[in-house]
Structure formats: structure tokens, C-alpha cells
């Protein structure tokens with residue numbers, strides 16, 4: 001049997017990367033969890049580092065799915081009685097099992113983390129007596145032989161305890177969540193870094209864009225360090241493309257902070273489920289060109305919440321239900337929202353619950369009573385989200401953003417007549433197609449008329465996909481889709497011109513078959529083409545997706561290709 005990503009076992013890859021410095025990459029070849037940041041399904045690596053100078057420090061041991069194999073790999077190369085410090089870029093409950101196991105074999109460990117990290121750590125390990133060195137920004141840690149470590153707190157709403165570590169000996173910045181990517185492979189460094197660009201951008205869009213302001217502050221704090229390498233928490237290390245990636249992070253954050261329309265995304269999450277929903281909603285909003293100011297109300301002060309709500313065109317509140325209530329920080333935030341948000345702002349509510357879900361009901365009813373309009377139907381998810389609930393969240397976020405953009409356009413100008421250029425460009429015609437794609441349980445389809453043959457050998461085509469289309473996440477390099485070319489006639493066209501609610505089945509009532517690449521063939525189409533995405537290019541408000549055609553067939557020999565005629569380039 002051949003070893004594919006789906007069957008490849010998890011392992012730990014070990015390599016020296018600098019003086020006295022080793023990386024241990026815990027590799028997961030398949031999608032790790034149902035969180036939007038893993039949606040490209042390329043696996044990931046949890047990167048940990050070992051610095052062995054006069055003193056020894058271990059940075060960021062992995063989560064519990066790796067506890068056994070990670071410790072086994074380390075035991076073969078390292079004497080645990082020599083381990084002095086464990087440095088944590090952030091503390092998440094998932095790491096607790098590994099840290100507890102480490103403490104058992106090396107009880108002398110001193111943990112090194114930020115102040116909020118220390119609070120999380122004592123909670124996660126259920127131990128108030130841990131030895132912890134708290135790094136607030138000015139303190140350093142000398143491991144000897146030039147490894148005089150500096151620490152830079154880079155907090156954000158999702159990881160309030162984030163801490164970067166800089167080693168002047170090797171000029172390595174241990175950047176935790178910053179600059180990462182979810183990709184698994186044999187390559188440790190980023191030679192040929194352009195190939196990772198798409199994944200890094202997607203990772204940024206999911207994880208960084210909703211708190212671009214804090215990312216900008218982090219970039220400012222890190223700007224003066226002479227860094228030779230970003231030792232990231234996930235994916236290949238950044239060495240060759242360091243300058244370009246730093247510049248790209250600046251540009252991407254500025255795109256967010258400069259956007260005209262903002263949504264305040266206010267939430268709390270005790271166990272991470274509501275935070276996962278928040279991230280998917282944020283992704284849906286930002287991909288439609290509206291920026292998100294995300295606020296974790298556990299760590300935000302009232303003034304910050306008030307300012308974000310006043311500035312925003314809409315707000316979305318998320319809460320878990322704990323003991324029949326919304327947690328106190330959410331109740332406080334709701335009070336601030338009700339007293340500071342005028343009721344022409346668009347509202348949305350979501351949350352994870354276990355059995356009764358009172359928190360979401362309470363927030364929804366208070367907002368309704370206060371007269372707010374809702375940008376999507378309230379989202380209630382039982383415990384952990386799955387692929388479908390995440391898709392629903394993403395699409396709900398996009399609907400929310402589109403409603404805001406529409407309102408903003410209306411308030412500026414009545415529809416302007418098409419310009420000469422728009423009229424002329426509008427005369428370009430394309431055949432009318434329905435592009436369909438499947439990933440796991442998610443099936444989607446969209447009407448497209450910007451489909452063009454692009455190459456003959458291999459047979460290839462381009463499709464322009466608007467950035468806010470539901471389909472967009474399924475059109476990344478390596479994804480497969482089917483182009484169903486429609487025949488003249490309105491039936492199929494009508495089905496896909498409807499407006500769909502988030503997560504709604506777009507194929508209900510339509511005759512379909514499964515294609516050999518797992519996609520959806522519309523049996524009543526004129527022809528279909530099975531394609532694999534080869535490349536994508538950012539072109540203004542669209543992604544231009546180049547795909548090669550692996551298979552295809554004419555289904556209706558007598559039909560004529562439906563063509564989409566328009567009067568102007570400014571609408572579809």
C-alpha cells in the first residue's frame with residue numbers, strides 16, 4: 001500500500017538549526033482539528049526547540065497528541081536531569097498533558113512565560129506551586145555561551161499570553177504564532193519560499209487579520225531586532241523569505257486597519273469552542289473586505305469595548321453557556337454594547353453550548369428588545385464545531401459583511417449609471433457554468449461566467465472567483481473542482497441564482513452524480529470538466545484560479561452552450 005498523507009503516521013523530525021540549537025518538529029500529516037485555520041487540509045507541524053548551552057531550555061513542547069512520541073524522541077538524545085527551563089510562547093490547555101509528563105521526569109523545571117501565561121499555566125496544570133519566571137518585557141534569561149535570551153510580549157485577543165523569545169547568539173526569533181503556516185512536509189526551512197506564500201497568507205487571514213491592530217504593535221516591537229530566522233510555532237522556518245514575509249505582514253495588517261467598515265467581534269470562551277466559531281465568522285467577514293476588531297472580553301477593559309463598538313458599523317457577540325448563564329465578562333460587555341451602540345448598527349449572536357444554551361438566547365433577546373437588526377440567524381453549536389458548522393459560520397460572516405457594504409453603498413450614492421469603460425468591458429462574454437467542489441462534508445456550487453480556456457497542453461482554464469464567494473476556500477492550490485458548463489435554458493441557472501442561507505444545501509432537488517475526483521456533476525449540464533487547481537493569483541477583488549483539466553465529458557450533444565450577456569462590467 002502506498003503511503004499517502006492520510007495514512008502517514010505522526011512523527012517527530014529533529015535537526016540542528018543553529019549553535020547549540022535543535023528543532024523538534026512534531027508532524028501531523030492530515031488536518032489536525034476543525035478550526036478554520038486548518039481548512040486547507042495540508043496538516044501541520046508543532047515546532048519545539050531545544051537550546052543547550054551552560055543552561056538548557058526547551059521551547060514550546062507540543063500538544064497531547066504528541067506527548068508520547070515527543071518525549072520518546074527527546075529521551076534518546078537528551079538527559080532530562082539537565083533541563084532547566086521550559087519556555088512557553090503561549091499556554092493552551094491542550095499542552096497540559098505534555099507539560100505534566102515533563103514535570104514528572106524533570107521536576108526541577110522552571111517555566112518561563114508572560115504574566116497572563118503564568119495564570120493560564122497554573123490553571124491548566126492545576127498547580128499553584130509551579131516555579132515560574134514571568135517575562136514582562138524587560139527581563140532576560142542568560143543560558144550562557146552568548147544565549148542571553150530576550151522576551152517580547154505580543155498579546156492579542158486570541159492569545160492574550162503570547163510571548164516571543166529572541167536569542168542574540170543565533171539571531172533566531174522564536175515567533176510562536178506569528179509568521180507561521182499550517183503545512184506538513186520534510187522541508188524544515190523555506191527554500192523556494194514563494195511556494196509557501198499562499199499558505200502563509202491564508203494562515204494570516206484566519207489567525208491574524210481579526211486582530212490586525214495588535215499584530216501591527218507586535219511588528220513594531222520586533223522591528224529593531226537583528227533577526228536572521230523566524231523559528232515559527234508551525235510550518236517551515238522563515239529564513240530565505242524573511243524580508244518579504246515581514247513586508248507582507250505589514251501590508252496585510254495595513255489593509256485591515258485601513259478598511260472603512262469595521263465589525264466589533266466580542267466574545268469569551270472558556271474551552272475554546274466559541275473562540276473557534278469566532279475565528280470562522282471573522283474569516284467570513286474579512287474575506288468580504290470588511291475589517292474585524294476582535295475583542296476577547298475576558299481581557300478587554302470597558303473603554304476598549306465601548307470604543308470598538310462606537311467605531312464599528314456592526315457588532316457580533318459570542319458566548320458559551322456555563323452554569324445556565326453567560327460568563328460575567330460577556331454580561332458586562334453586553335451592558336456596554338446596549339448602552340453605547342446606536343440601534344442602526346447591525347447585530348449578530350453566536351455561541352457554543354452543551355445542553356441548554358441560555359447565554360445565546362439571553363443575548364439575542366436583549367438585542368431584539370433593544371431594536372437591533374440581525375445580519376445572520378443566531379448560531380448555536382453544540383460543544384465542538386464540525387466542518388459544516390464552521391462553513392455556516394464563515395458564510396454567516398460573509399453575509400453580515402455584505403449587508404454592511406450594501407448599506408454603506410446606499411448611503412453614499414444612488415446607483416450610478418455604468419461608465420463607458422464599464423459598458424465596454426461588460427461586452428466580454430463567457431460561457432455560463434456551475435463550479436462545484438467538495439471537501440470532507442462540505443459541498444458547494446456557484447454560478448460562474450468568468451471561465452476561460454487558458455492552456456491547451458495540458459488542457460487548462462482560469463476562473464475568476466470573487467474573494468467573498470462561499471466557494472473561495474475550496475479553490476486553493478491542489479484543490480479539485482468540477483466545472484459544469486450549462487446548456488441554454490433557465491432551469492439549472494435559476495437554482496444557482498438563488499440566495500442561500502449560510503450552510504444551506506445548494507444541490508437540493510437537482511440531479512447530480514459524483515465525479516471521479518469526488519466533486520459534483522450536474523447531470524443536466526451540457527458538459528463537465530474535472531479540474532485540479534494549479535495556481536492562484538490575487539487580482540483586485542477576485543482570485544484568478546488556474547486549473548488543469550484531468551477529465552471531462554459532453555453530456556448533451558445537441559445542446560448549445562449558455563452564454564452570459566451583460567450590459568455593464570460593474571455587475572454580474
Ligand SMILES: Cc1cc2nc3c(=O)[nH]c(=O)nc-3n(C[C@H](O)[C@H](O)[C@H](O)COP(=O)(O)O)c2cc1C
Nearest residue numbers: 269270271272273274320323324353354355356357
Ligand atoms: C462548568 C460547566 C458548566 C456548563 N454549564 C452549561 C449549561 O448550563 N448549559 C449548557 O448548555 N452548557 C453548559 N456547559 C457546556 C458548555 O457550554 C460547552 O462545553 C461549550 O462548548 C463551552 O464553550 P467554550 O469552549 O467556548 O467555553 C457547561 C460546561 C462546563 C464545563
